[in-house]
Amino acid sequence: MTSFLALLFRDIRLAVRAGGGAALALAFFAAVVTLVPLGVGADLRLLSRIAGGVLWVAAVLAALLSLDRLFQADYEDGSLDLIVLSPLQLEATAVAKIGAHWLATGLPLTALSALLAVLFDLSQAGTGALVLSLLIGTPAVSAIGAIGAALTLSIRRGGLILPLIVLPLLAPAVIFGSGAVLAAQDGLASGALYLLTAFSLLCVLLSPFAVAASVRLNLAT
Amino acid sequence: MSEFLSQGGYGFYVWSSFAVSAAAVGFMIAFTLCAWRKAKRALAALQDSETNF
Amino acid sequence: MSIFELANPKRFMQVSAVFLPWIAAAAAVTLAAGLVLGFAVPPDYQQGTTVRIMFLHVPAAWTAMMAYGLMAVASAIGLINRHPLADVAAKAAAPLGAVFTALGLVTGSLWGKPMWGAWWVWDGRLTSFLLLLFLYLGYIALGGAIEDENRSARACAILAIVGAVNLPIIEFSVDWWTTLHQGESILRKGGPLIAPVFLWPLFLMALGYTLLFFALWLVRIRTEIVNRRARTLTMARAT
Numbered sequence: 336m337t338s339f340l341a342l343l344f345r346d347i348r349l350a351v352r353a354g355g356g357a358a359l360a361l362a363f364f365a366a367v368v369t370l371v372p373l374g375v376g377a378d379l380r381l382l383s384r385i386a387g388g389v390l391w392v393a394a395v396l397a398a399l400l401s402l403d404r405l406f407q408a409d410y411e412d413g414s415l416d417l418i419v420l421s422p423l424q425l426e427a428t429a430v431a432k433i434g435a436h437w438l439a440t441g442l443p444l445t446a447l448s449a450l451l452a453v454l455f456d457l458s459q460a461g462t463g464a465l466v467l468s469l470l471i472g473t474p475a476v477s478a479i480g481a482i483g484a485a486l487t488l489s490i491r492r493g494g495l496i497l498p499l500i501v502l503p504l505l506a507p508a509v510i511f512g513s514g515a516v517l518a519a520q521d522g523l524a525s526g527a528l529y530l531l532t533a534f535s536l537l538c539v540l541l542s543p544f545a546v547a548a549s550v551r552l553n554l555a556t
Numbered sequence: 557m558s559e560f561l562s563q564g565g566y567g568f569y570v571w572s573s574f575a576v577s578a579a580a581v582g583f584m585i586a587f588t589l590c591a592w593r594k595a596k597r598a599l600a601a602l603q604d605s606e607t608n609f
Numbered sequence: 610m611s612i613f614e615l616a617n618p619k620r621f622m623q624v625s626a627v628f629l630p631w632i633a634a635a636a637a638v639t640l641a642a643g644l645v646l647g648f649a650v651p652p653d654y655q656q657g658t659t660v661r662i663m664f665l666h667v668p669a670a671w672t673a674m675m676a677y678g679l680m681a682v683a684s685a686i687g688l689i690n691r692h693p694l695a696d697v698a699a700k701a702a703a704p705l706g707a708v709f710t711a712l713g714l715v716t717g718s719l720w721g722k723p724m725w726g727a728w729w730v731w732d733g734r735l736t737s738f739l740l741l742l743f744l745y746l747g748y749i750a751l752g753g754a755i756e757d758e759n760r761s762a763r764a765c766a767i768l769a770i771v772g773a774v775n776l777p778i779i780e781f782s783v784d785w786w787t788t789l790h791q792g793e794s795i796l797r798k799g800g801p802l803i804a805p806v807f808l809w810p811l812f813l814m815a816l817g818y819t820l821l822f823f824a825l826w827l828v829r830i831r832t833e834i835v836n837r838r839a840r841t842l843t844m845a846r847a848t
Binding site (some may be wrong): 568569570572573574576577580581583584585588589591592595596598599602603 | 658659661662666669705708709711712715716719720722723755795796821828829831832833836837838842843846
Binding site (some may be wrong): 503 | 688738743744747750751759760763764766774781782785786811
């Protein structure tokens with residue numbers, strides 16, 4: 336347990352310090368979201384309609400941006416070999432990595448989304464659903480993204496392949512997440528949040544195994 | 557004949573579907589056979605040079 | 610020396626060489642019969658002659674899905690049993706599956722324009738098929754980017770299995786999404802019931818595409834086996 340926490344905190348420290356991915360992901364998130372009204376026009380009615388979708392898509396992209404170094408940096412400087420050799424099970428290592436990514440990226444993105452929702456004139460109910468859906472859904476983004484990151488860790492331009500692998504797999508998260516926001520805006524009851532929770536749980540439960548297998552195959556000689 | 561070609565007014569869609577399908581199937585067959593021949597030839601060349609030694 | 614030359618591939622080469630001409634011939638015959646029958650059927654009362662696009666569209670879509678299924682099964686066998694032939698089979702299926710998926714999308718679009726009035730409709734099936742195409746492309750890109758044969762095969766196998774687990778969820782979510790964003794009511798493709806006259810050409814074309822896929826798949830597997838043999842020979846020569 337102590338080595339699990341040590342790894343978790345080490346990864347969070349690496350992500351949040353200057354040059355780590357977390358702050359950049361947040362800046363990217365804000366920048367992309369700001370560009371959308373410049374592209375589609377300042378009609379607040381339209382913007383509040385698409386707010387959930389835009390913020391969800393931007394959040395997924397921002398999370399992906401910081402994912403490609405999740406294992407690659409450790410792989411390149413050799414620390415991944417040490418982590419694998421440590422008594423900590425590789426599956427638990429994967430959980431720590433996913434958890435650290437979520438705490439350093441997913442959680443701040445969720446918090447920032449409430450602020451950015453103001454730019455889109457999102458209603459209070461919509462904002463609540465947005466924050467809740469991102470809180471539930473971003474772990475799935477980190478978990479699925481970690482699979483992609485582990486699969487591409489030895490590829491030099493892995494960051495280019497990662498989105499292609501991960502984005503189709505994340506379609507359910509985007510659909511349920513933005514669907515929940517839309518339903519809340521319209522005051523409709525919808526099962527979107529339950530479906531998102533189920534999807535997120537499934538991803539978080541299963542992905543450590545896929546991540547561990549991917550890391551193993553990349554370190555095998 | 558022209559009736560057959562026009563396909564009841566939907567000629568463009570029907571015939572483009574056929575053209576696209578024929579092109580895709582033809583491409584797959586050609587590409588697959590090309591790769592097969594190339595591989596065969598490469599292996600044969602290797603094995604020939606083996607006997608030359 | 611790789612285990613590849615000692616294990617089954619030799620036997621696979623012999624057996625496949627016997628079956629391949631028959632499968633290819635059967636594919637050609639069924640496809641020809643399907644095409645002839647397809648043009649012989651009367652135009653559908655609702656869809657007119659565009660129903661003929663169905664004979665190209667639906668079989669391509671079925672074959673694309675079957676290809677992904679076969680790829681996932683081969684991947685699982687390759688991953689669990691470490692059987693190189695299964696690795697080769699999985700990788701050989703991907704480009705074919707991608708082409709069939711793209712073909713299904715394009716013919717679907719050509720069918721949609723006269724029926725729905727738009728080249729693209731965010732219909733549940735079209736959308737999940739577009740995502741399937743991206744899954745195929747990601748798989749091919751990943752396989753191409755990892756140089757080491759073994760690593761590449763195992764990485765691809767993991768991705769194929771993750772994709773296979775996720776595909777039903779994607780399909781479900783997209784269906785859920787289309788009911789949420791109900792557009793103007795559209796004429797359902799194919800309709801609930803297909804008249805028996807249309808079933809025969811559809812069945813023949815589906816069988817023809819399936820046989821064609823298997824024939825091409827076998828040739829691609831054989832090609833990769835020959836390539837690997839050549840590679841081991843060059844390697845043995847170099848040392």
